[in-house]
Amino acid sequence: MYKRMIDLRYSNEETCFLWGPRQTGKSTLLKQRFPDNPRFDLLRSDVYRRFLANPALLREELAADAHPTNVSVIIDEVQKVPDLLDEVHWMIENRGYRFILCGSSARKLKRKHANLLGGRAIRLELHPLAYPEIPDFSIEQALTWGLLPRHYLHRNPTRLLQSYVGDYLKEEIADEALTRNIPAFNRFLEVAALCNGELINFNNIASDCGVSMPTAKNYFGILEDTLLGHFLPAFRKRAKRRLIGAPKFFFFDVGIVGYLTRRGPVVPGSELFGRAFEHFIHMEIMAHRAYSGLFYPLSYWRTASQFEVDFILGEPEIAVEVKGAASANDRHLKGLRAFKEEHPAGTYVLVSLDPAPRRTADGIDILPWRVFLEKLWDGKLIR
DSSP states (O other), X not given: OOOOOOOOGGGGTSEEEEEOOTTSSHHHHHHHHOTTSOEEETTSHHHHHHHHHOTTHHHHHHHHHTOOTTSOEEEETGGGSTTHHHHHHHHHHHHOOOEEEEESOSHHHHHTTOOOGGGOEEEEEOOSOOGGGSTTOOHHHHHHHOSSHHHHHOSSTHHHHHHHHHHIIIIIXXXXXXXXXXXXXXXXXXXXXXXXXXXXXXXXXXXXXXXXXXXXXXXXXXXXXXXXXXXXXXXXXXXXXXXXXXXXXXXXXXXXXXHHHTOOSOOTTSHHHHHHHHHHHHHHHHHHHHHTSOOOOEEEEEBTTSXXXXXEETTTTEEEEEOOOSSOOGGGGHHHHHHHHHOOSSEEEEEEOOSSOEEOTTSOEEEEHHHHHHHHHTTSSOO
């Protein structure tokens, strides 16, 4: 059983939306944390049909059972019946109820012009598993199969990954009619996965997929709105060097990228390891900035002369370069040193496979990945 890092204490005081990609463990988490709370699971066909036909039944059933208003009511997969949110809004305002509204994304609610409660609900997001949540963490297992709970634990999750991608295409894309050209979107997923963590050139991606540039941008928007990926913007605080401004894009899980790119097992020392390793560190930073409540800006830095730093945290508080090297050397530090020349205030970290921490003469910390993650999650790097 995983002890998730997300803080749900807000739900004791406020109505919350709990979003997260499918199979990140939202329903399991709510059952663990709130085993006795009233619950309406819209994945159950009978519950779904009842509320779809008459959303007012929610209000009537809660009134009949005399549920106390100081206990949050859980509605799972709330996006399946958008009209329920009008009832939720009314009960918050007139009966003092609190709700935990759980779902895979708000895209369907937005398309249906559903009531998103006008600032009356806190937004929380559950990410895939993070390093401090997993006892006996295996980096090779995480980079090969990903960090969705079922996938990480399974002995051979290839079929689970296949089903995940296939079901996503069917349910989120075909059933919701987000795009009519399913083969083109399928090709887009593969191209986007191959570009994971790289600078995004919309023209090139559109050409590779056989669609227009606006369509390619819309496809990326679908991934963002369904929480299957995030753009990483460029750091734009300019000093001397000319900067690259194009964004990067990362899928939400390293295992999904592995399946879409057919890369197989990820072995330390290989080029595949380096890219997957960087993606994994990105996932950890994304989870930390959300769960810590800091929501610090996250970007990357790259100059026209090809100096680059993988992640800039804050404005900037920390510059982080990620290398899958067993022994980092001066070649791996070029980007951090160039950034340090232009932005001398802050902390500079190279995350690697080095066996022990060390510090260079010019003040750059070379940290084994476990040490970096322990410092990050313990609040010793950014507060």
